[in-house]
Amino acid sequence: xVEKLRPVWLLARRELRDQFRDWRILFPLIxxxxxxxxxxxxxxxxxxxxxxDYGGNLxxxxxxxxxxxxxxxxxxxxxxxxxxxxxxxxxxxxxIEPLLSTPFLDWQLYLGKLxxxxxxxLLASYIAIALYLFLVRYQDLNLPSIYQIVQLLTLTxxxxxxxxxxxxxxxxxxxxxRAANLLASFIVLPVAFLIQGESALLFWxxxxxxxxxxxxxxxxxxxxxxxGLAHFQREYLLxxxxxxxxxxxxxxxxxxxxxxxxxxxxxxxxxxxxxxxxALRVPLLLIVALMVAGGxxxxxxxxxxxPAMLGETSAEDxxxxxEQLQMSAGVVSADLQFSFLTIFGHNMQAVxxxxxxxxxxxxxxxxxxxxxxxxxxxxxxxxxxxxxFSPWTIFWAGLLPHGIFxxxxxxxxxxxxxxLGAMLVTPDPTRTMGEVFIQALANWFKICVGLVLPMLAIxxxxxxYITPNLLLKVMG
Amino acid sequence: xITTEGLGKQFGDFWAVDGVTLHVEQGEVLALLGQNGxxxxxxxxxxxxxxxxxxxxxxxxxxxxxxxxxxxRASVGVLTEQHGLYMRMxxxxxxxxxxxxxxxxxxxxxxxxxxxxxxxxxAEVTHQRIGEYSKGMRQKLALARALIHEPPVLLLDEPxxxxxxxxxxLVRDEIANLRSSQRAIVICTHNLAEAEVLADRIAxxxxxxxxxxxxxxxxxxxxxxxxxxxxxxSTAWDSAGLKLPAGITLNERKATSLRFRVEKPQIAxxxxxxxxxxxxxxxxxLQEVPRSLEQVxxxxxxxxxxx
Numbered sequence: 086x087v088e089k090l091r092p093v094w095l096l097a098r099r100e101l102r103d104q105f106r107d108w109r110i111l112f113p114l115i116x117x118x119x120x121x122x123x124x125x126x127x128x129x130x131x132x133x134x135x136x137x138d139y140g141g142n143l144x145x146x147x148x149x150x151x152x153x154x155x156x157x158x159x160x161x162x163x164x165x166x167x168x169x170x171x172x173x174x175x176x177x178x179x180x181i182e183p184l185l186s187t188p189f190l191d192w193q194l195y196l197g198k199l200x201x202x203x204x205x206x207l208l209a210s211y212i213a214i215a216l217y218l219f220l221v222r223y224q225d226l227n228l229p230s231i232y233q234i235v236q237l238l239t240l241t242x243x244x245x246x247x248x249x250x251x252x253x254x255x256x257x258x259x260x261x262x263r264a265a266n267l268l269a270s271f272i273v274l275p276v277a278f279l280i281q282g283e284s285a286l287l288f289w290x291x292x293x294x295x296x297x298x299x300x301x302x303x304x305x306x307x308x309x310x311x312x313g314l315a316h317f318q319r320e321y322l323l324x325x326x327x328x329x330x331x332x333x334x335x336x337x338x339x340x341x342x343x344x345x346x347x348x349x350x351x352x353x354x355x356x357x358x359x360x361x362x363x364a365l366r367v368p369l370l371l372i373v374a375l376m377v378a379g380g381x382x383x384x385x386x387x388x389x390x391x392p393a394m395l396g397e398t399s400a401e402d403x404x405x406x407x408e409q410l411q412m413s414a415g416v417v418s419a420d421l422q423f424s425f426l427t428i429f430g431h432n433m434q435a436v437x438x439x440x441x442x443x444x445x446x447x448x449x450x451x452x453x454x455x456x457x458x459x460x461x462x463x464x465x466x467x468x469x470x471x472x473x474f475s476p477w478t479i480f481w482a483g484l485l486p487h488g489i490f491x492x493x494x495x496x497x498x499x500x501x502x503x504x505l506g507a508m509l510v511t512p513d514p515t516r517t518m519g520e521v522f523i524q525a526l527a528n529w530f531k532i533c534v535g536l537v538l539p540m541l542a543i544x545x546x547x548x549x550y551i552t553p554n555l556l557l558k559v560m561g
Numbered sequence: 562x563i564t565t566e567g568l569g570k571q572f573g574d575f576w577a578v579d580g581v582t583l584h585v586e587q588g589e590v591l592a593l594l595g596q597n598g599x600x601x602x603x604x605x606x607x608x609x610x611x612x613x614x615x616x617x618x619x620x621x622x623x624x625x626x627x628x629x630x631x632x633x634r635a636s637v638g639v640l641t642e643q644h645g646l647y648m649r650m651x652x653x654x655x656x657x658x659x660x661x662x663x664x665x666x667x668x669x670x671x672x673x674x675x676x677x678x679x680x681x682x683x684a685e686v687t688h689q690r691i692g693e694y695s696k697g698m699r700q701k702l703a704l705a706r707a708l709i710h711e712p713p714v715l716l717l718d719e720p721x722x723x724x725x726x727x728x729x730x731l732v733r734d735e736i737a738n739l740r741s742s743q744r745a746i747v748i749c750t751h752n753l754a755e756a757e758v759l760a761d762r763i764a765x766x767x768x769x770x771x772x773x774x775x776x777x778x779x780x781x782x783x784x785x786x787x788x789x790x791x792x793x794x795s796t797a798w799d800s801a802g803l804k805l806p807a808g809i810t811l812n813e814r815k816a817t818s819l820r821f822r823v824e825k826p827q828i829a830x831x832x833x834x835x836x837x838x839x840x841x842x843x844x845x846x847l848q849e850v851p852r853s854l855e856q857v858x859x860x861x862x863x864x865x866x867x868x
Contacts, residue, residue, distance in 0.1 A: 092662070099647070099658050106649045179643030183706065186609050187662045188635040320612050 096197030383463025448506025
């Protein structure tokens with residue numbers, strides 16, 4: 086293995102040496118590493134004084150960890166520049182062909198570039214964080230615990246790998262540095278949102294949830310690396326000369342994947358949808374497991390934690406909760422009855438959100454939305470139990486009639502999102518990344534149009550016209 | 562050493578290379594000639610295992626370009642169309658890096674790169690950054706890179722472009738030396754004079770297909786017809802009554818010269834000389850009319866365009 090990794094280090098070392106001679110990379114790294122901690126330290130000092138005047142102790146406690154997160158993040162933005170031009174820059178300078186003509190294996194080239202992108206910026210991040218902690222010691226501020234520092238350093242490392250792997254994926258797919266820079270917003274914006282979310286978690290102060298965020302970012306980074314490795318093709322780097330958005334080709338590829346060789350609606354269902362459904366066997370099993378886990382967790386957590394919370398709730402709020410519960414179960418007064426279109430639209434919206442989130446996270450976030458929904462269902466049943474209703478009665482009368490169609494529909498949609506992610510991370514030397522993405526999307530729409538949409542329509546009809554009456558009858 | 566059979570490469574709907582069959586033996590130099598975009602570089606990229614053939618197959622140094630891509634790359638030295646040099650490195654660092662890539666040990670790398678730098682007249686700039694090199698120096702360094710691991714197969718795209726005549730001569734000599742050391746060499750070039758000097762075989766590619774592939778002499782015979790000879794006379798002489806031996810076709814008759822084609826010169830030429838002597842023609846010389854590769858190339862191309 087060491088022998089196989091030798092070319093990775095060889096390639097990385099050459100580029101690191103090259104970077105060390107490039108003031109355009111060194112200058113921002115040094116500035117961000119040295120000046121930013123000093124600036125942040127001074128801002129933190131002033132902020133503490135200000136917040137102390139208003140007694141905001143919690144905010145003060147969280148200010149240093151938050152600053153570490155931000156200080157660590159700024160130098161790694163440089164990694165984006167380095168990684169974005171890693172392959173496409175070599176292509177523009179004409180150095181890519183001699184490099185690709187060497188016996189380096191594809192994964193060795195890819196990992197070498199990844200190492201180069203991560204190394205210096207991450208080193209600068211660590212130095213900046215250390216410098217900031219050193220400065221904090223001389224302020225009247227509490228240093229974060231070692232545990233928290235480890236957590237933040239892990240998060241910073243995961244951010245670097247996430248950004249670099251994303252940037253390298255962009256670099257391998259672009260034909261010019263300019264195009265790669267334009268595409269960089271697809272990395273910068275999601276990561277900026279991510280940082281905002283993590284900052285919120287830091288101020289919220291729940292370590293366990295922050296660890297979950299660290300895990301999620303690490304998984305996402307690992308998946309991006311996997312995608313990069315799966316779709317790295319020497320030929321693709323040399324074969325394309327200009328970036329062109331070929332909408333006609335995109336539409337044809339989608340259309341071909343969506344309809345296949347079907348001649349009629351029946352043959353489309355039998356051959357195309359059938360084949361897509363058979364491919365979903367493993368993701369479906371996973372989704373079933375996640376559904377059970379999400380439902381049980383939601384139920385158990387609510388049953389264990391909510392009674393104590395309810396003890397502190399006023400009678401007025403309790404009444405409002407009970408009303409909300411009835412509405413959530415479909416038990417509504419005649420004048421507040423939801424229309425078919427509202428229910429159908431709401432369910433379709435949920436399915437589309439799953440697709441949207443799944444597209445940018447290799448299916449992971451899409452599946453998480455599903456799990457979250459199942460947890461809510463579990464929690465709702467637990468609530469009913471707490472309020473003296475039988476959860477089983479609610480389940481049989483309030484969920485099952487339309488759930489027979491709605492649950493499988495949402496499960497199919499979630500499994501198809503997971504499958505989409507799996508297709509993206511699976512190596513396929515015969516197809517480009519764009520081709521794989523369009524075909525995976527077409528596969529999802531095949532399941533959606535063929536199964537999910539009709540099933541959700543039936544479920545919405547039942548939920549509108551049958552379930553409320555049934556529930557009212559059962560619950561008196 | 563290099564064998565291809567029906568090699569083809571398709572980009573979208575366009576066949577850049579279409580059914581190329583080549584064979585290059587050890588110690589042989591093949592020149593690939595053709596217009597820009599004819600498919601030379603694509604062919605070379607397939608031989609370097611950079612592009613996978615859409616159809617057909619190729620074996621380089623005994624390895625299949627698809628199945629054994631890494632071994633193929635380890636066995637070839639490539640000089641690409643663009644130099645592809647890292648401008649912030651010094652010449653010594655650059656060769657050392659590629660020496661490591663091809664797994665040469667430290668002393669071997671040092672020895673080999675010193676030899677190449679000296680051979681190509683770059684010894685004085687060994688420790689200068691490549692960015693400071695002239696165009697010709699860069700080309701020489703790129704060639705040194707291709708030779709660093711002493712590969713059994715060399716694929717050279719325009720090896721002497723941008724070089725001064727002296728350096729170009731040096732590179733040509735080096736290529737000739739490499740041929741004698743039992744390597745297979747493929748040169749893509751637009752420099753026909755260079756191809757004429759270096760190549761044992763010449764392949765002319767047009768729109769992805771091999772139009773002609775043979776030795777220079779055979780190509781001349783095939784494209785320009787049988788060899789043309791010229792009889793030079795010292796003074797004006799009336800050749801009207803000259804009786805031409807069988808197999809000779811007179812092409813041009815002037816007062817002081819005669820040009821003719823002949824299928825079997827070893828038989829017909831002595832008979833012609835006897836006839837001229839018997840008629841007391843003031844013959845100064847009988848010589849073959851020189852025919853260049855350029856004539857072959859241009860005629861082949863014009864025929865291809867007409868087709």
